[in-house]
Amino acid sequence: MIVKAVGAYGTVPPLTDFNNGFSPNGDGTADTLVIQGLEAYVNNVVKIYNLSQRLVFSAHYGGPGNAWDGTHKGRRVPVGSYLCVIDYNEPGMGQEAKMIYVNY
Numbered sequence: 001m002i003v004k005a006v007g008a009y010g011t012v013p014p015l016t017d018f019n020n021g022f023s024p025n026g027d028g029t030a031d032t033l034v035i036q037g038l039e040a041y042v043n044n045v046v047k048i049y050n051l052s053q054r055l056v057f058s059a060h061y062g063g064p065g066n067a068w069d070g071t072h073k074g075r076r077v078p079v080g081s082y083l084c085v086i087d088y089n090e091p092g093m094g095q096e097a098k099m100i101y102v103n104y
């Protein structure tokens, strides 16, 4: 897998303020991977890879209530670092990639 780690460019502000870490343990705090404002890009796709470069999640981001909950095939993923790749799927926009951390 080759990830071109670029921010959004052109007139589009980068979405660099999403939470670096989250705790998908169902306690009501930071239980999903919130990426503020991404739902405005209606064609977006969010992909999560583990450090073995295996895809553990891929879906459209539709807001905090429709975001990755830290599970893979119905089970919580192990604590650790993951790579989040955002495909905007908009003309003139690339991908954005960022490391995130899952803890419980």
Ligand SMILES: [Ca+2]
Pocket: 022, 023, 024, 025, 026, 027, 028, 029, 030, 031
């Ligand atoms: Ca939590």
